[in-house]
Every structure is written in C-alpha cells, then in structure tokens.
Amino acid sequence: MTKNLSRRQxxxxxxxxxxAALTGCSSVAAGLSTSRETGTLDFWNLFGGGDGVRMQQMxxxxxxxxxxxxxAAVTLAWGNPYYTKLSLATLGDRPPEVAISHLTxxxxxxxxxxxxxxxxxxxxxxxxxPDKFNQRAWEAALVDGKAYxxxxxxxxxxxxxxxxxxxxxxxxxxxxxxxPLDSEAAFTDAMKKAKAVTGExxxxxAFVSETSTPWRMFQSFYSQLGGQMLADDGTKVxxxxxKATQVLTFMRSLTRDGLFPNPIDYQGSIAMxxxxxxxxxxxxxxxxxTFQTAKMPFSMTLFPNVFGGSNYAVQADSHTFVxxxxxxxxxxxxxxxxxxxxxxxxxSKTWTEGGHVPLWLPFAEGAEYAQMSPQSNxxxxxxxxxxxxxxxxxxxxxxxxxxxxxxxxxxxSGAASPQQAIAQMRGSLEQLAGTxxxx
Amino acid sequence: MSTQTSDQTDTDARRGIAPTAPRRRAxxxxxxxxxxxxxxxVLYLLFIIGPALYGLVLSFTxxxxxxxxxxxxxxLRNYAEALSSSDFWSSxxxxxxxxxxxxxxxxxxxxxLALLANRVARGRWxxxxxxxxxxxxxxxxxxxxxxxxxxxxxxxxxxxxxKVGMTAPSWLGDAAWAMPSLAITTVWWTLGFNFILYLAGxxxxxxxLYEAAAMDGAGPWQQVRRIxxxxxxxxxxxxxxxxxxxxxxxxxxxxxxxxxxxxFATRSILQLVYDEGFTNYRVGYAAAVSMLFxxxxxxxxxxxxxxxxxxxxxx
Numbered sequence: 174m175t176k177n178l179s180r181r182q183x184x185x186x187x188x189x190x191x192x193a194a195l196t197g198c199s200s201v202a203a204g205l206s207t208s209r210e211t212g213t214l215d216f217w218n219l220f221g222g223g224d225g226v227r228m229q230q231m232x233x234x235x236x237x238x239x240x241x242x243x244x245a246a247v248t249l250a251w252g253n254p255y256y257t258k259l260s261l262a263t264l265g266d267r268p269p270e271v272a273i274s275h276l277t278x279x280x281x282x283x284x285x286x287x288x289x290x291x292x293x294x295x296x297x298x299x300x301x302x303p304d305k306f307n308q309r310a311w312e313a314a315l316v317d318g319k320a321y322x323x324x325x326x327x328x329x330x331x332x333x334x335x336x337x338x339x340x341x342x343x344x345x346x347x348x349x350x351x352x353p354l355d356s357e358a359a360f361t362d363a364m365k366k367a368k369a370v371t372g373e374x375x376x377x378x379a380f381v382s383e384t385s386t387p388w389r390m391f392q393s394f395y396s397q398l399g400g401q402m403l404a405d406d407g408t409k410v411x412x413x414x415x416k417a418t419q420v421l422t423f424m425r426s427l428t429r430d431g432l433f434p435n436p437i438d439y440q441g442s443i444a445m446x447x448x449x450x451x452x453x454x455x456x457x458x459x460x461x462x463t464f465q466t467a468k469m470p471f472s473m474t475l476f477p478n479v480f481g482g483s484n485y486a487v488q489a490d491s492h493t494f495v496x497x498x499x500x501x502x503x504x505x506x507x508x509x510x511x512x513x514x515x516x517x518x519x520x521s522k523t524w525t526e527g528g529h530v531p532l533w534l535p536f537a538e539g540a541e542y543a544q545m546s547p548q549s550n551x552x553x554x555x556x557x558x559x560x561x562x563x564x565x566x567x568x569x570x571x572x573x574x575x576x577x578x579x580x581x582x583x584x585x586s587g588a589a590s591p592q593q594a595i596a597q598m599r600g601s602l603e604q605l606a607g608t609x610x611x612x
Numbered sequence: 613m614s615t616q617t618s619d620q621t622d623t624d625a626r627r628g629i630a631p632t633a634p635r636r637r638a639x640x641x642x643x644x645x646x647x648x649x650x651x652x653x654v655l656y657l658l659f660i661i662g663p664a665l666y667g668l669v670l671s672f673t674x675x676x677x678x679x680x681x682x683x684x685x686x687x688l689r690n691y692a693e694a695l696s697s698s699d700f701w702s703s704x705x706x707x708x709x710x711x712x713x714x715x716x717x718x719x720x721x722x723x724x725l726a727l728l729a730n731r732v733a734r735g736r737w738x739x740x741x742x743x744x745x746x747x748x749x750x751x752x753x754x755x756x757x758x759x760x761x762x763x764x765x766x767x768x769x770x771x772x773x774x775k776v777g778m779t780a781p782s783w784l785g786d787a788a789w790a791m792p793s794l795a796i797t798t799v800w801w802t803l804g805f806n807f808i809l810y811l812a813g814x815x816x817x818x819x820x821l822y823e824a825a826a827m828d829g830a831g832p833w834q835q836v837r838r839i840x841x842x843x844x845x846x847x848x849x850x851x852x853x854x855x856x857x858x859x860x861x862x863x864x865x866x867x868x869x870x871x872x873x874x875x876f877a878t879r880s881i882l883q884l885v886y887d888e889g890f891t892n893y894r895v896g897y898a899a900a901v902s903m904l905f906x907x908x909x910x911x912x913x914x915x916x917x918x919x920x921x922x923x924x925x926x927x
Contacts, residue, residue, distance in 0.1 A: 253887075253891045256891075257890045257891050260677065260678060260893070261677075261890070264677065264678065285678035285893065286678065287678065380785075381764055381782060381784065381785030381874065382759075382784055382785065382869075382870055382871065382873060382874070384873065434764075434765060436764045436765075436782040436785040436786070437764055437765060438763060438764055438784075438785070440763065441763055441764055441765055441766050444766055445765070445766075566892065572887070572891065572892065575871075575873075579873055579874060579875035579876060580875065582785075582873075582874060582875065583787075583874070583875050586782065586785060586786070586874075588786070588787060588874075588875075597875075600698075601699075604697070604699075608894075609674075611674075611676040611677070611678070611679075611892060611893040611894045612676070612678060612893065
C-alpha cells in the first residue's frame with residue numbers, strides 16, 4: 174500500500190472490525206443455545222473439600238453412563254455468595270439446568286419464583302416417588318404441598334472423637350464405644366478428662382470468622398430444650414430467653430474453663446483435632462474425609478443429647494437438587510436433568526462415604542449402609558433434624574445464621590454475656606422480621 | 613509553540629491577561645476536541661451518569677432483585693430506614709475508622725521509605741522492588757497470606773509471639789483488633805503505590821538545592837525539613853487525596869478476610885450495600901444507602917478541596 178490510510182478510511186475499517194466482533198459474539202451465543210438441545214447439562218454446586226472430591230466421583234460415574242451428554246459442573250463458594258450467584262444467573266436467563274440448594278434455602282428460591290416445580294408424573298417417570306425418600310426430609314421440603322427439590326442427604330451436626338485419647342481418658346466402654354455424654358455434668362466431665370490427656374484442650378468448636386458452626390451447636394442444644402427462634406414465616410421473633418440463656422451459659426463455661434480453645438477458627442479447629450490437641454471436635458459430618466486422609470484414630474457419633482432427655486434434636490440441613498427456572502420449556506432437557514438427579518441418587522453410597530446421611534431409601538434402608546461405620550452411627554439424626562426456622566432471611570449460611578452465630582461467637586469469646594447476646598440477636602432479627610419480604 | 617500568536621498568549625497568560633487573539637481559532641479546535649472526547653463522554657454517560665440516575669430513582673422505590681419493575685414507590689421510606697438503622701451508622705463508621713487507620717501510615721510510611729530507599733547508594737532496585745511488589749498482588753492472594761499469618765494459635769504471628777513469651781491477640785476474632793489487623797494488611801499491601809509516587813517526587817527536586825544547603829551548613833535533618841518536605845507538598849496532596857478515596861472504597865479485604873465479622877465489627881458500608889442489594893434482594897434500599905454514602909464522600913471531598921485550595925494559596 175503506497176498511500177496512507179485517511180482517517181475516514183481508518184474509521185470505516187475499525188467500524189467493520191467492531192461489527193465483525195459483534196456478530197462473532199452473537200454466533201457464539203447462538204452456538205451455545207443450540208448445543209444445549211443436543212445434550213449439554215450445566216450443574217452448579219457449592220461443594221468444597223471432601224464433598225467436592227466425592228461429588229467429582231459421582232459426576233464421573235454419570236459421565237461414564239451418559240457419554241452423549243456434555244456435563245459442565247461449576248463449584249462456587251458456599252453460603253450467601255452461592256445463592257446470590259444462582260439467583261442472578263436465573264434472573265439473567267442463563268441458569269444452570271440443575272443446581273444444589275440447601276433445603277432451608279430452597280423455599281426462598283421458590284418464593285422468589287426462581288425454581289421449576291417438579292410435577293409428580295415427571296418424577297415418577299424417573300422412579301423418584303415420594304415414598305422412596307426419608308419422610309422427615311421430603312415433607313420438610315414441600316412448599317404448599319408441592320415439590321421443588323429432590324433431597325439427597327441430611328447433614329447433621331455431629332461429634333468427632335479421637336479414639337486413642339478417649340481410650341486413655343477412660344471414656345470408652347469395654348466394647349470400645351464412647352460412653353454417653355448426655356447431661357451437662359457428663360459432657361463437662363468428659364471434656365476435663367480428655368483435656369488431662371491431651372494437655373491442651375478437651376474439645377474444639379470453631380467460632381472465629383465462622384458463624385454457622387456456633388449457630389449449629391446452639392441450635393442443637395436449644396432445640397433439645399424445645400426452643401424456637403422465629404414464627405409465622407419469619408415475621409415474628411420468639412426467642413425463649415430462659416432456654417437460650419441456659420444454653421449460652423453452658424457453652425460459655427466450656428471456653429471460660431479452658432476446655433475449648435478460645436479463640437479458634439474453622440481451619441484451626443480441624444488442625445487441632447487432627448494433631449491430637451483436642452479429643453473432640455464438633456462440626457458437620459462432612460469433615461470425615463479430612464480425618465480419614467490424616468490417617469488418625471477417630472470415630473464420630475450423634476451430637477450429645479445434653480438437654481433433651483427423651484426429646485432428641487440436632488441442627489441439620491439437607492442438600493437438595495433443584496431445577497432453576499428455565500427461559501424456555503423443553504421436555505428433553507427436563508428428562509435429561511431428572512436422569513442426572515436420579516443418577517446422583519443411585520450413587521448415594523459414594524455420597525454417604527463422605528459422611529452424609531442418605532435419604533434415598535433404596536440405599537438408606539439397605540444392608541450396605543447399616544454396615545458402614547462410622548457413617549451409620551448417626552443415621553437417626555435424619556429423623557431428629559432441627560432445620561433452621563423459615564423466613565426470607567433464613568437458612569444455611571444466611572443472614573439469620575450470621576446474626577445468631579456472631580452473637581453466640583461473642584459469648585464464646587467472652588466479649589458478650591448471654592443476656593447481651595440474646596438482646597443483640599433479638600434486635601437484629603426483629604429488624605429483619607419487620608422488613609416486608611422482598612421475595 | 614513556534615508561532616508568534618502562541619508565544620504572545622503564553623506571555624499574556626503569565627501576566628494574567630486573558631487571551632484574546634486565538635479566540636477566532638478556538639471554535640474549530642474546540643470542535644475537534646469534542647469529537648475526540650465524544651467516545652469517552654458517551655461511555656461516561658452510559659456507564660456512570662446513567663446508572664447513577666437509575667440508582668437515584670431506585671432509591672425511592674421498593675424495587676426487589678427478584679421482582680420485575682420498580683415494585684411501587686417508597687418515597688423517602690428507604691432513606692428514613694437507613695438513617696434510623698444502626699447497621700447503616702455502624703458500617704459507615706467502620707469505613708471511616710478504616711480510612712483513619714490507614715491513611716496516615718500509608719502517607720507517612722510511603723514518604724519515609726521513599727526517602728530512605730532514595731538515599732541507598734547500592735542495590736536501590738531491591739528496595740524499590742521489595743516495597744512495590746505487594747501492590748501487584750490480587751486482593752484474594754493478599755487476604756490468603758494474611759489469614760494464614762493471623763490464624764489463631766497456629767498462625768505465624770501467634771507462634772512467633774509465643775516464642776518470645778507474648779500472647780497474641782485474636783487478630784481477626786476480637787472486635788477491637790479486627791480493624792487494626794485489616795489496616796496492617798492494607799498498609800503492607802498498598803504502600804508501594806504511594807512509595808513510587810514519592811520516589812518520583814524526590815527525583816524531581818534539583819540536586820543543587822541540597823548542595824547549596826549543605827554549603828550553608830544545613831544538616832541532613834534540616835535538609836529534609838526545609839527542602840524535601842516543602843518541595844513534595846503537591847505530591848503529598850495528591851497521595852493523600854488518592855489514599856482517602858481508596859480507603860473509603862474498601863471492600864475486598866474485609867469481605868474476604870472477615871466477611872464483615874466478628875459480629876459485623878468490620879462490615880464496610882460497601883458491604884452493607886452488597887448485602888442488602890444482592891443477598892437480601894432489597895435493591896431499592898441498597899440504592900438509598902449508596903446515595904447516602906455518595907453524599908458522605910462528596911462532603912469529605914469538599915472539605916478536602918477547601919483545605920487544599922487554602923494550602924495552595926499559601927504556597
């Protein structure tokens with residue numbers, strides 16, 4: 174080219190380039206939407222750590238059987254960020270076909286009109302009839318009698334214990350089973366004996382930069398006393414002052430007397446238990462994989478029934494599969510999604526190995542599960558599950574848990590008295606309860 | 613500046629006389645300038661002014677993220693709720709407290725370290741690199757590094773302090789310590805930027821000034837006080853303004869390291885907006901909180917500019 178480009182020509186060329194880029198984009202988008210029909214499946218989940226590894230195995234299991242479907246699994250950060258992204262993607266008409274939701278968060282997604290209803294005949298076509306699921310979880314998941322999710326597990330708060338240390342502390346019976354810790358005195362006594370052996374602490378409960386864990390312990394004790402937090406779908410706060418004070422005073426005594434470390438965060442509590450600096454750890458059952466990997470002598474069992482008497486309860490939630498609202502209805506896609514969910518249920522054994530209590534009765538009632546130890550030790554937790562109270566701001570990892578867990582954490586660290594913590598919870602929750610639901 | 617007119621204008625400007633001669637030519641030049649500025653202006657209108665006005669409208673409605681439309685007018689209700697909400701005032705205070713904790717050390721340390729690094733005769737490149745390197749790290753990486761350092765009982769800081777017989781505070785777990793801990797992280801992370809600005813400023817100061825001062829018998833401290841600091845006045849103004857604005861906009865560190873805890877003690881105002889708007893779906897209310905914060909930033913900037921203008925008049 175001998176002549177320099179004039180400005181006008183240059184602009185024209187640039188304009189063409191931009192147009193080309195734009196059409197390029199739209200052809201990519203078009204490609205995506207057509208490939209959906211020929212068999213891709215987007216699946217969003219919030220599983221990290223051991224759960225993530227197990228889920229990966231299950232996804233591989235699905236891929237092996239359905240080579241024609243291109244499965245894209247996305248793992249996102251747990252809690253509010255996950256639900257925020259799921260909501261925004263669905264609102265933006267780019268939802269995944271299948272997603273994981275906690276049972277306690279699913280109802281708010283339904284109220285926000287972000288989920289597809291699962292009609293009984295569609296479910297039945299894939300063999301997923303209500304009688305094949307644990308009834309406590311299935312019924313807890315219904316919204317106005319309709320199903321919007323397929324629960325796969327119940328994940329209760331449990332007690333991990335180091336069998337070697339407990340043996341030395343004289344806490345195991347002749348059969349090698351932990352003697353019950355079902356009263357304040359028995360619980361405290363066991364922690365003292367364990368502390369004497371470890372030389373550091375008896376048990377550990379994470380509460381620094383962590384709000385769900387302290388909430389889970391509180392809720393377990395508090396529901397054993399029959400306490401309620403919210404009523405009327407979260408529009409009323411009904412904290413029982415006496416019961417909450419009793420639980421908080423007990424929890425505070427554990428850190429005050431040096432039986433539990435103060436302060437300690439999530440990773441720290443895991444590390445201390447793995448290092449044998451504590452004999453007990455109170456956490457969700459999903460941490461089983463961590464300690465199996467650490468090759469340490471441990472077992473796990475039901476969270477102690479310290480306050481319940483004959484009325485056992487433990488904080489729990491369930492992971493469920495949901496189908497986010499799709500911009501267009503397509504029978505083939507629905508079947509593809511339900512086939513995927515069914516495949517996950519059929520791999521309940523793998524999921525159970527990760528510590529979760531299975532809800533899919535063909536597996537849960539089988540002999541195979543009964544023989545799984547320590548996983549079957551706490552199977553009854555599924556029927557005693559104390560789910561978080563309903564409210565537009567409630568559920569696993571929600572504002573409700575952040576507010577209550579923060580206040581409970583302050584009691585554990587000694588920064589607040591039980592009375593102050595209860596007043597703070599009540600104040601913040603009443604503010605949310607009084608706000609009209611944005612759903 | 614080769615033509616007669618331009619020279620003339622230049623002198624006129626120096627004398628404080630308004631330029632008159634080139635006015636005839638200003639029109640076509642102005643048109644060209646506008647044409648070149650137009651793309652920016654369009655983007656500015658589209659992505660700054662437009663959304664800001666939309667936000668203003670939203671702040672007077674009950675708009676919900678998960679409902680179509682504006683969901684009905686709310687009048688001043690959102691503003692009334694924010695102004696009477698302890699969450700609003702405490703997060704606003706946390707943002708200001710963070711600004712107060714970070715701005716002075718970032719400005720002063722940036723200056724001191726630049727001064728020292730500038731005086732090092734050999735291996736100056738090392739200090740420049742060392743102080744600037746953290747600045748190029750993404751916030752997620754910085755958050756991870758410092759969360760490990762701050763880990764209770766097992767972290768590097770706790771173990772180190774235990775070795776010398778001291779008990780470490782609960783860095784991120786104690787409401788009184790969490791904000792200073794975040795400030796320390798931020799100072800380590802962002803110091804490099806101010807350091808570089810000061811280093812550039814220092815190199816602008818003519819050497820002869822120091823030589824002349826030395827001949828007159830001024831010691832190093834006097835040279836810093838009488839030459840360096842006054843000559844860096846404009847740099848300091850720039851650094852401080854940029855720093856105050858950056859600190860007011862804090863979000864990442866807190867969101868990543870404490871999620872606003874313990875017990876909301878480090879929730880910044882931007883996180884409140886995020887929490888209300890995206891997590892709670894209350895877009896209208898979140899917009900009202902942003903508007904109020906916008907007014908605060910505007911007020912801080914106004915006060916700052918008044919002070920700076922006074923300072924420039926003195927100089």
